[in-house]
Amino acid sequence: MTSRRNFLQKISATAFALPFLPGTGSLTLPDFEEQAYQQGKVLRVAIMGLGSYGTRVAEALQACKRAKLVGAISGTPSKLKDWQTKYNIPAKNCYNYENFDQIKNNRDIDAVYVITPNALHRDQVIRVAKAGKHAICEKPMAINAKEGQEMVDACRQANVKLLVGYRLHFEPNTLEIIRMRKAGELGKVLFFQGLSGFRIGDPNQWRLKKELAGGGSMMDIGIYSINGARYMIGEEPTWVTAQETKTDPVKFKEGVDETIQFQLGFPSGAVASCLSTYSMNNLDRFFLNGDKGYAELFPATGYGPIKGRTHKGELTGPHTTHQTVQMDEMAAIIFDNKQPVVPVDGLEGLKDLKIIDAIFQAVKTGRKVDVKI
Template identity: 55%
Template sequence: MNSRRDFLQKVSLGLGVTALSGLPAAASDFAKIPMADKPLRVAMMGLGGYANIVAKGMQECKLAKITGVISGTPSKVDTWKQKYGIPDGNVYNYDTVNQLKNNPDIDLVYVTTPNSLHHKHVLQIAAAGKHVICEKPVADNAKQAREMIAACEKAGVRFYIGYRLHFEPHTREVIRMREAGEFGKIMHVNNFMGFKIGDPTQWRLKKELAGGGAMMDVGVYALNGARYSTGEEPVWVTAQESKTDPVKFKDVDETITFQLGFPSGIIANCGCTYNFNHGERLHLMGDKGWAEMVPAFGYGPIRGNTHLGPINQPDVNHQAYQMDGIADCILNNKPDPNVTGHEGLKDMIVVDAVYESIRKGGAKIFINK
């Protein structure tokens, strides 16, 4: 297994309080969306593995279309131009991003560059006057996330984070059940996400590009899952790090376990790793019922059960659902779903606290919003 992309595809067998705000009531509603006469025109920034997955998924979109690319690798650009019919005038490199402001054929830029470049690139896109989607984690820390939000608000552009699971039907059904009180009072959450990382020279193992290790990359899934499983925001964190390969993981964290305390007294036990497979799960327990999803966070199919039986929801293309959902909000001026920069900031506030707890030997860190 050579990459996070391979892991997410293979282990999953293929491609906020109101986390559903602004979305259709049922997953089937997306299937009823008609093709747009004028779709949201999207440029991909960074043409690595995940950009290719997004682009492939967007071929199923009804409301969004790839019309441009931003890359520093000419050989990749040539491939994308051929595959997606991108004209020369919609091709940019990292030094010409500011010229986007003069291009009416691009409405939004999807940033899939390495984590530590997100801050710089989102600021560039905002300055060019384009809407932006940024992959998670939104930034290296909460301070950067706040700056990105402020820049987008000043520019009058919409700022989203690639929380595709907020559009995924099984996940949305669990949130619906929780909000409807079908689990009763939530008592406990137990989430884990991880995989055995491959190539030791890849950017995810270099702190200057990744910002951190497993916590930044896959720990955000467990963390965000705890937040939408409870409908609450954590008020304290404790965290521990373990390393079995100090050479490979000399710059970044290998395995982190962390505990989240919520205002109602709920405790979430969470973890993430770069050193083993087969740990992906979400499990919430209430005083009237429970839900478990295994796999819970990969590209699909997601599978789950509750005390009432299997979660019978359709298997969908996550990237297409995400892009059509966001495009619907922009094109039709609908309220934003819970995947804006503010949602990303909430996760980064907790991630900062996780790392602070580790630096302080596992101390309880109270979270300041």
């Protein structure tokens, strides 16, 4: 396939060579740019939420082959101005939270990546869908399964894709363990352990406000162990139990969990034991045990490199910036209907939300809670 750069060079040369042909009309560089995007099927992305992770995604997009940063959405005018300069974003592709519905009329934007506080995801994704744009949403997709279902329904009704930022679903060492498990190299899977946590800093940040985060550590870091248990074991849980520990009720107010231990049961008889916390460091480990072998990732979910080993030796998959791989893969999903090894669609995000709902219910009741995926 002709590269975007070569395509632009060739079509620009043609334009200069034939500037005065009668009836040709005038074509500007943006017209050529648009044709080049269509030719190369480059996913043109606007990022909503220009904080630290939004910036990380923007930087990763610079190395993408099939995705490009073309727009920005923020409630802070100074950030929009800075991004226009830094990433060469046209002013017409910049919006605030009040007027971003106008992207409906902007042909330069294919998809919006929502990277805002959790409680805002539902309304923002639904607005993106109604504007006719594909939606990519950071995890957790919403603050509960009810909201997640509404997002899935809205995107389906608008005939647009809803994808979730599960970057680890494309990570080589993670995928190698999944391959080994599917090939039977671990034997019958018996047990998974997921440890996800760190000591959170600024007590005034949005992640510690229930009205914005929808919870505490579980919504931020614990979801990695939930998702990891599912793709490592290769099944959906049928029950959960959970216990909460809170040592600092001032920092971790009502509805904001500090530490939750939770257990999952699976149809095959495999079980998972997991920890989600905002009060301990050095916790980023997955361990999968079968009757013929084992696999371990440590670190398992950080920005990389992800490291690990199995009973056969060290895992040596290459490290590429996760968000760069993720965005290129999402372009393939949207344009080519590519089916990833582990899904990253809205239904995948909804499954995690159903489990989170069940964990919170188990904490509240002290009982085993059935999970219906």
